[in-house]
Amino acid sequence: MNSRNEKQGAWLVLAVGVIVSALTLSATAQVQTDTITTSGQATTEVKVDRGTVVLVDGNDLVVKAEDGHLVHFANVSESARATVEGQQLGIHDLKPGMTLERTITTTTTPQTITTVKRVTGTVWSVNPPSSVILTLEDGTNQQFKIPDGQKFNIDGQMTDAWGLRKGMTVSATKVTEVPETVIEQQKQVTGTMPPPPDPDADLPLLVLVIIPTDAAPDSAPAEVASTELPHTGSQLPLIGMLGILALTTGLGLRVARLLA
Numbered sequence: 001m002n003s004r005n006e007k008q009g010a011w012l013v014l015a016v017g018v019i020v021s022a023l024t025l026s027a028t029a030q031v032q033t034d035t036i037t038t039s040g041q042a043t044t045e046v047k048v049d050r051g052t053v054v055l056v057d058g059n060d061l062v063v064k065a066e067d068g069h070l071v072h073f074a075n076v077s078e079s080a081r082a083t084v085e086g087q088q089l090g091i092h093d094l095k096p097g098m099t100l101e102r103t104i105t106t107t108t109t110p111q112t113i114t115t116v117k118r119v120t121g122t123v124w125s126v127n128p129p130s131s132v133i134l135t136l137e138d139g140t141n142q143q144f145k146i147p148d149g150q151k152f153n154i155d156g157q158m159t160d161a162w163g164l165r166k167g168m169t170v171s172a173t174k175v176t177e178v179p180e181t182v183i184e185q186q187k188q189v190t191g192t193m194p195p196p197p198d199p200d201a202d203l204p205l206l207v208l209v210i211i212p213t214d215a216a217p218d219s220a221p222a223e224v225a226s227t228e229l230p231h232t233g234s235q236l237p238l239i240g241m242l243g244i245l246a247l248t249t250g251l252g253l254r255v256a257r258l259l260a
Contacts, residue, residue: 037111044105047104055096061091078090095194105188111181122135126165
């Protein structure tokens with residue numbers, strides 16, 4: 001088998017007297033194809049980017065990264081969402097000062113795609129060493145290319161395309177293995193609201209003073225303290241004092257006359 005066939009990982013098996021180790025098919029009719037996917041060990045990488053919203057202009061977003069660089073996200077999709085304090089916010093809901101955190105999870109899975117093609121037919125014509133025409137089961141003829149340098153095992157004897165003869169029944173299987181890498185990414189954006197601004201120390205404090213208004217006109221007037229004695233008061237002490245004063249005055253006048 002030449003180096004080209006080794007790289008493709010293709011091999012063919014011909015039954016009923018003819019075994020072919022490699023055969024390139026040029027037609028697809030009456031060819032059964034099976035595909036088998038084998039996955040290897042997946043690897044996961046998680047990347048976290050943090051930044052603060054600086055500007056939101058339409059669908060353009062400018063974020064200041066942790067290292068101080070400004071990152072411009074142009075034409076952010078309307079369906080993009082950020083989870084901020086339990087709320088799903090779109091591009092137009094973001095405000096300067098918000099802190100955003102984007103988590104990107106990348107999963108890389110190696111795979112091998114194995115393609116198996118099978119064909120059964122009878123040799124109708126051979127054009128050695130490049131091609132062979134087979135009559136398929138439905139009666140149609142199709143041409144298949146033979147790789148350069150291909151050897152065939154016929155009844156235990158190795159030969160090339162020149163050893164094929166008309167009427168030989170050929171059942172061929174071609175297996176091709178192609179390695180692939182499948183990369184999947186999941187993005188999640190979370191954030192927090194900006195902190196409330198600190199009050200300015202230079203601003204005066206506002207003191208609320210409540211001043212009561214005048215009483216309503218229909219309200220009852222306040223009581224005025226009375227200067228009159230209570231009705232329970234008596235004039236007897238006053239009369240007694242006046243009597244004592246008159247008696248004292250009379251005695252004084254009498255004494256004055258006797259001394260004169």
